[in-house]
Amino acid sequence: xxxxxxxxxxxxxxxxxxxxxxxxxxxxxxxxxxxxxxxxxxxxxxxxxxxxxxxxxxxxxxxxxxxxxxxxxxxxxxxxxxxxxxxxxxxxxxxxxxxxxxxxxxxxxxxxxxxxxxxxxxxxxxxxxxxxxxxxxxxxxxxxxxxxxxxxxxxxxxxxxxxxxxxxxxxxxxxxxxxxxxxxxxxxxxxxxxxxxxxxxxxxxxxxxxxxxxxxxxxxxxxxxx
Numbered sequence: 001x002x003x004x005x006x007x008x009x010x011x012x013x014x015x016x017x018x019x020x021x022x023x024x025x026x027x028x029x030x031x032x033x034x035x036x037x038x039x040x041x042x043x044x045x046x047x048x049x050x051x052x053x054x055x056x057x058x059x060x061x062x063x064x065x066x067x068x069x070x071x072x073x074x075x076x077x078x079x080x081x082x083x084x085x086x087x088x089x090x091x092x093x094x095x096x097x098x099x100x101x102x103x104x105x106x107x108x109x110x111x112x113x114x115x116x117x118x119x120x121x122x123x124x125x126x127x128x129x130x131x132x133x134x135x136x137x138x139x140x141x142x143x144x145x146x147x148x149x150x151x152x153x154x155x156x157x158x159x160x161x162x163x164x165x166x167x168x169x170x171x172x173x174x175x176x177x178x179x180x181x182x183x184x185x186x187x188x189x190x191x192x193x194x195x196x197x198x199x200x201x202x203x204x205x206x207x208x209x210x211x212x213x214x215x216x217x218x219x220x221x222x223x224x225x226x
Contacts, residue, residue, distance in 0.1 A: 008094040018064065018102045022092065023160040027063045027102060029190075029214060034106045036190065036213040037070040044188025044210075044221040045154040048074040053082020058152035058180065060145075060168055061159040062090035062136050064102045065116055069109040072132045076112075086134045087150055089141040096121035142173055151182040157189035162196050171199045178203035181224045192218035 009021040018027045029036040042048065045057075051074075059067060068086055075084050094102075100117055103110045112129070119127035125136040137144045155177055159168030167173070169191075177187065178200075187205060189196070190212065197207050197220055205222040212219040 006092050008092040008098070010094060010098050012101075016105055018094070018098060020092070020160060023164045025160040025164050027094075028066055028105075029216075032214070033066055034070055034109055037067050038074075039213040040190045040219050041067055041156040041158065041188050042070065042074055044219065045156075045186045047071075047154060048078040050153070051075060051078045051080045051084060053080060054085070055154075056085045056087070056150055056152050056182070057154050057156065058148075058150065058177075059086070059088040059156040059158060060141055060173075060177070061157075062088035062093065063158065064094060064099050065113070065120075066103070066106065066109055067156050067158060068132075068134060069103075069106075069113055069116070072112055072129055073108065075132055076130055080131075082131065083128075084132050085150075086132055087148070087152070088134070088136045089144055089148075090136055090138055091140050093136070093138060141168060142170070142176075145173065145176045145180065148180055151180055151185070152177075153182050153185050155181065155185070155187035157187055157191075162191055162193045169193070169196050169199065171202060174199040174203040178205060178224065183224065183226065185224045186222065188219070188221040190216060190219050192220050196220065 010018045011021050013019050103113050115129045159165050162169040192209050201207050204225050207222040209218050
């Protein structure tokens, strides 16, 4: 797997769902994580309709790579020429064998995951799959995001629960997200926590609360103000 200062600490709920013991939170929704990814992060950012060559997605919280694989499937389905860029910030990477075990719950994602898992097992954090160019930046996002040279057209804000992982939802980090967003760029997240929405508004986003996936009543999305 990729090298990092700290690896994920994973327990398994019902032998299927990986749970972070550090944050006491599952890595994906118990009510079909792939469907939630499509509802929250893809549809919440107006994707795949906005796809074009050179489009940049950035993500807080790589986890199992499920969001990345859902994006790959959507990119393949869109049939766009060129390259889609996907950058993810992850402090506590899972091991390749843990990711492979987790993805067994999602046969559609598992089908396209082979090149990713091979790269991850080999310690590669940069790899390309069918026109999707992926970079996973390891370390504390509070340090690595400000140093990033890129600008995202769409953000997937997918850290663990704000109540359990407040560092990844702070006002300062949301300002860094805003500062690394291209004009007209967007974000989407599964959480509708008031302090997160206020931090995003203060950072310069127009924030909308909309229906969440499954049992989650609400989610948040928005666009950078011009």
